[in-house]
Every structure is written in structure tokens, then in C-alpha cells.
Amino acid sequence: KQEVTQIPAALSVPEGENLVLNCSFTDSAIYNLQWFRQDPGKGLTSLLLIQSSQREQTSGRLNASLDKSSGRSTLYIAASQPGDSATYLCAVRSPSASWGKLQFGAGTQVVVTP
Amino acid sequence: AAGVIQSPRHLIKEKRETATLKCYPIPRHDTVYWYQQGPGQDPQFLISFYEKMQSDKGSIPDRFSAQQFSDYHSELNMSSLELGDSALYFCASSLSGGLSETQYFGPGTRLLVL
Numbered sequence: 001k002q003e004v005t006q007i008p009a010a011l012s013v014p015e016g017e018n019l020v021l022n023c024s025f026t027d028s029a030i031y032n033l034q035w036f037r038q039d040p041g042k043g044l045t046s047l048l049l050i051q052s053s054q055r056e057q058t059s060g061r062l063n064a065s066l067d068k069s070s071g072r073s074t075l076y077i078a079a080s081q082p083g084d085s086a087t088y089l090c091a092v093r094s095p096s097a098s099w100g101k102l103q104f105g106a107g108t109q110v111v112v113t114p
Numbered sequence: 115a116a117g118v119i120q121s122p123r124h125l126i127k128e129k130r131e132t133a134t135l136k137c138y139p140i141p142r143h144d145t146v147y148w149y150q151q152g153p154g155q156d157p158q159f160l161i162s163f164y165e166k167m168q169s170d171k172g173s174i175p176d177r178f179s180a181q182q183f184s185d186y187h188s189e190l191n192m193s194s195l196e197l198g199d200s201a202l203y204f205c206a207s208s209l210s211g212g213l214s215e216t217q218y219f220g221p222g223t224r225l226l227v228l
Contacts, residue, residue, distance in 0.1 A: 032214060043221035044157070044204060051214055089156060101172055102147075102206075102217060104156035 002027045002096045006089070006105035014113050019077035021108050023090035028068045030094040034102065035064055035075050038087045047088075048075070080112045116140055118207050118220030126226045127195050135190040135223045139207030145169070146188040147217060148180060149204040157204060163188055195227045 003026045013019060023033070035047040048057045050066045050073065057064050061078040077084055087109045091102040119138040127133050139146050145164045149157040159172035163182035174180075177195075182188045192199060202222045208215040 034216065036219070041202075041224070044206075044219035046216055046218055049216045091157075101159040101162075101170060102149075102157075103159075106156050 002030075002092060002094050002103050004090060004092055004103050004105040006108050008108060009106065010109040010111075012111040012113060013080055015080060015082060017080055019075075019080045019084065019110060019112075021075040021077075021088050021090075021110070023073040023075070023105055025071045025073075025092050025094075027094055027096045028071050029096065030068065030092045033064075033066055033073050033090060033092045035062075035073075036089045036091065038089060038107070040087075044089070080110075082112050082114050085110055085112050118205055118218055120203075120205050120220040120223050122223060123221065124224050124226075126228065128228055129195055129197065131195050131227075133192045133195060133225060135192070135203055135205075135225075137188045137190070137205030137207075137220060139186050139188070139205075140218055143207035143209050143218075144186055145208045145210065145215075146182055146186070147206040147208075148174075148188070148190050149206065149219075151202040151204060151222075152198075153201070160190070192225075197227050200225055200227045 005024045032051045034049045036044040048064045050057045063076045066073045087107040089107040091104045121136045147162040148160040151157040160174040162170045166182045177193050180190045204222045206217040206219045208217050
């Protein structure tokens, strides 16, 4: 059974520092992994999708890496800004789960202080 | 760019009442997914539809039913509401339902059961 874990649960950094967010999964046989941002009480904004055949994806200040063999993905946010404050969730799609299902981690709550 | 539309955005119901949530996918997307996010929890997959047919089922209570219509919009019907049904309900859509496709999430419907 696939389990997705995000550590730490919360993170606070001063503005300008790089953010490193971790996501681990127990079953390496995944189709893809998606990173989301969620503001309090709001919807999920898709940030990056990494296919199982890829090792990284980049979008602006965001870079996500994927190491299937070790069951890990890392989201890097360069030069953090107060507007980056949000909860970041990773989710995997894998054959061990039902077809359409994204399995989410519990998220990392990020606060970027000015 | 057009996004996933959900209505209503907020809903307040009494116990044992019924509720209907609507989801309008991104144009040309033929696959719809429903997720439930309880307070402080990560989203849990409920059900999905591809080309108007149910494609997958997660932890959806028997009191809930859903369908996808000819214009690809979807409705989640919830009956005999319980206090524990209070949550944020997300709809997501993707193109073709392929395993490599990104799921785009709507803003959610916040349901409060009193």
C-alpha cells in the first residue's frame, strides 16, 4: 500500500532563503508525482508534475526532483518571498492505488518572514 | 486560461438534509475527479468519471452518489448529511484521464453541516 509522507510538517524561513521541501513515498512504482500549493481555506494550485521517467522539472523559481529508487521527491523554491507562504502538498499516482486516485501527503506549512 | 469551476463555493446544511455539488471541468477535459478534505487533513479521493462513465471509486460513502453529464460537468449528490461530512470538496479535471495527465483542481466547495 502506497504511503506518502512530508517532513517537516511546518517550516519558517526568512525572506530570500531557499526553501527545500521533502516528500517520500513507500512504493517506488509510481506513474507520476505532482506538487501543489494550498493557501488557507483555498483550492489546490498545481505547481509541477514529474513523470516517472523524469528526474526533475523546473518552472521559474521552482525546481522539483524525483528519485524513484529511494522513493523521494524534493521541491526547491529559490529566493523565497513572503508570498510563498502556504501549505505545499505532494501527491503520487501509482498502480498500487486505484486508477484515478492521487494520494496526498499531509503537507508542509511554510511561512516566509519579511 | 479557463479553470475548473465549482458551485456553490459555500454551503450550509442541517443534519439529514441533502446537498448537490457541481463541477464544471476545464474545456475539452473529459475526466473529472472528486476529493474530500476534512479540517487539517489531506485530500481523500472519492470517485472519478471518464467520458461520462464511472472510472474509479475511492472511500465514498453509500449516502453519496455522483454522475458526469453529456457536457462533462459532474454533480456530487450527498444525502442524509452527517456532521462529519463537513469538509472542503474539490473537483479536479484532466484531459483524457491518462495516467500522465495533470489533474487541475477547482477552488472547492466548503460544506458545513450543522
